Amino acid sequence: MWLAAPPGDATDEVLRANASFYQAFEERDLDAMSEVWEHSDRVTCVHPGWAALRGWGAVAGSWVALFNGPSELQFILTDVRVAVEGDVAWVTLDENLLGAGTGATVAAQNLFVRRDRGWVLVAHHGAAIASG
């Protein structure tokens, strides 16, 4: 048996951090979402159609609002790509959303920075793909 990504492989670690983000999102788990992010002024988050949120306070507030909102979302992630450069990694993917209302696809980019405790999210950027 051959393991494509041995434990500790950076790409594998980043994919796990990325999966934790979507798991926290789907489960509406604020504590888990807080664990995923760096808590700093430099973090940014763009939810599709929203203005950019800057700083952990504003970003955290958006998760509170979203998790208290009516839409429970489920994500089918496709075309997931990881690039690692030193202690920074970015993941690009399509979020295929299942949930209230019609399905939609969002082109997303998640930017992670390596810390002693693992990879933390510093930027999430989602852009709705126009249908048709």
Added chain:
Amino acid sequence: MWLAAPPGDATDEVLRANASFYQAFEERDLDAMSEVWEHSDRVTCVHPGWAALRGWGAVAGSWVALFNGPSELQFILTDVRVAVEGDVAWVTLDENLLGAGTGATVAAQNLFVRRDRGWVLVAHHGAAIASG
């Protein structure tokens, strides 16, 4: 006189690379745009509403199409922030577009990697901010 960003300062270098990107965009200058980007498979570009483009070939093709299209765009960049982590830097900003039709605002993120020749763009991600 006190210089906030001495020559060679990473933030200053990144801001200049970022300005080169928008200058090439406004001037519809394919050679200049080509200079801005890393030419690799890992580059990604999301124009507002478009599916993600991956790899320099696809990204370059989009600039050819845009520069041959009818819309000459002008950008007023606001809320520009730079973060540098090792040899990677990301710029978040609002692109306030002046041009054909009504104005629009795009929340953008530009990701740069440091090379010997300077900072090169590896990802551009734009998401239209919903009006109202």
